[in-house]
Amino acid sequence: MLGNQSVASRPVESVLSTNKVIRSTYQLLSMTLLFSAFAAYLSIAMQASQGMGLVATIVGIVMLWFVLPKTANSAAGIPVIFAITGLLGFGIGPMVAYYLAVNPSIVMTALGGTGVIFLGLSGYALTTRKDFSFMGGFLMVGMFVIIGASLLNIFMGIPALSLAVSAAVIMIMSGFILYETSSLIHGGETNYIMATASLFLSILNIFTSLLHLLGAMNDD
Amino acid sequence: MDWLKIGSAALLIGMLVFIYPRMRDAMKNSPKGTSEDWKGYLIPLLAVIAFVVFLMSIV
Numbered sequence: 001m002l003g004n005q006s007v008a009s010r011p012v013e014s015v016l017s018t019n020k021v022i023r024s025t026y027q028l029l030s031m032t033l034l035f036s037a038f039a040a041y042l043s044i045a046m047q048a049s050q051g052m053g054l055v056a057t058i059v060g061i062v063m064l065w066f067v068l069p070k071t072a073n074s075a076a077g078i079p080v081i082f083a084i085t086g087l088l089g090f091g092i093g094p095m096v097a098y099y100l101a102v103n104p105s106i107v108m109t110a111l112g113g114t115g116v117i118f119l120g121l122s123g124y125a126l127t128t129r130k131d132f133s134f135m136g137g138f139l140m141v142g143m144f145v146i147i148g149a150s151l152l153n154i155f156m157g158i159p160a161l162s163l164a165v166s167a168a169v170i171m172i173m174s175g176f177i178l179y180e181t182s183s184l185i186h187g188g189e190t191n192y193i194m195a196t197a198s199l200f201l202s203i204l205n206i207f208t209s210l211l212h213l214l215g216a217m218n219d220d
Numbered sequence: 221m222d223w224l225k226i227g228s229a230a231l232l233i234g235m236l237v238f239i240y241p242r243m244r245d246a247m248k249n250s251p252k253g254t255s256e257d258w259k260g261y262l263i264p265l266l267a268v269i270a271f272v273v274f275l276m277s278i279v
Contacts, residue, residue, distance in 0.1 A: 054227050061231065065238055106279055113275045117268055130260045134253030140243040144236065151232040154225055167272070174268045175261065210272065217276045 014187065022126075022184050024192040028081065029199050035082055036089030036200070043093020044100070053094040060087030068197060077193040085200055092208055099211055103218050110210040118203050121174055125181035132182035135175055142172040163216055166209040173202040173209075 043053065063084050071077040099106050125132065146168050153161045180198045183189040189198075253261075 050224055051227075054224060054231070058227070058231055061235075103279075109275055109279055113271070117271065120267065120271075121264055124264045128260070130257075132257075132261065134251045134257050135261060136250035137243075137247035138250075140239065140246040144239050144243050147232050147235050147239065151229060151236070154229050154232070170268065170272060171265060174265060178261065178264065210275070213272065213276060214279045218279050 017190075018185065018187055021190055021192050021195070025184060025195040025199070028078075028192060028196040032081060032085040032196060032200055033203065036085040036204070039086040039089035040093045040096055043090045044097045046093075047097070048090065048093050050094045053091045056087045057091030060084045060091060063087070064197060064201075068193070072191050072193040072197075081193050081196060081200075084197065088200075088204055092204070095208065095211065099215055102215065106211065106214045106218055110207055110214055113210050113214075114203060114207040117170075117174065117206055118177060118199075121177040122181050125178050126185065129185055130178075130182060131186055132175075132178045133186070133188060135179050139172060139175045139179055142168070142175070146172060159216075163213060166212040169205050169209040170213075173205045176202045 043056075048056075060083075063080065068077065068080050068084060071080045096107055099110075146165055149161060149165050149168075153165065177199065180189065180195060180202070184195055189195045
């Protein structure tokens, strides 16, 4: 009898636990996005140089790779994720300032567009409850190719390749949003701090790539 | 070449080095998707592409 109760209650506990992880992820994601926007505002207000932006980005990514995985299972993970998102927000400040100077509507459109893409994809994954775990290998290969192409383009400086990379980043990061959301739903990702970091990076990359594409299309 | 380019290149090389083993691991261990699964990805992807083209046309 006790055994039966235990078996029957396990899925309910699992669903409750999954819902808690999803709720915590979206709460932390919204707070880190606000904090990152504030850091970007500071960067713009301080008129931070591109060099300062690059240094902040490098420090943020190094923390993401080496500090976050060690702290994500403890309370220390919260200040670490805020530090990372703040640094990455500060890092894009000079780029946002540039586009604000060219045409502020580009930044607003990119911001709104990123919000619509994220909410649409998350809503799709949450309502259909499809399992996108099969995309893991494809997305990683896509990201590897994109980074390789970006590296090449630093030296070649081909504008068309730069635009193609931005378009590809939007597609791959859209896939990552579906993959990560599906992973939260199906219990593949149980750590809300790591899930927040992954979704934050996808949103940030979509925003910067959209900014780049819209900036290229703008006549100003 | 200015140091911004060198810094950006160093960051990207670091990313490639960091991602490579994870990419191989994901390729080896990810479940294979059926054509139905890929359709489930293509539909939202096409919607995103259409939306981005729309945004590019209005700026």
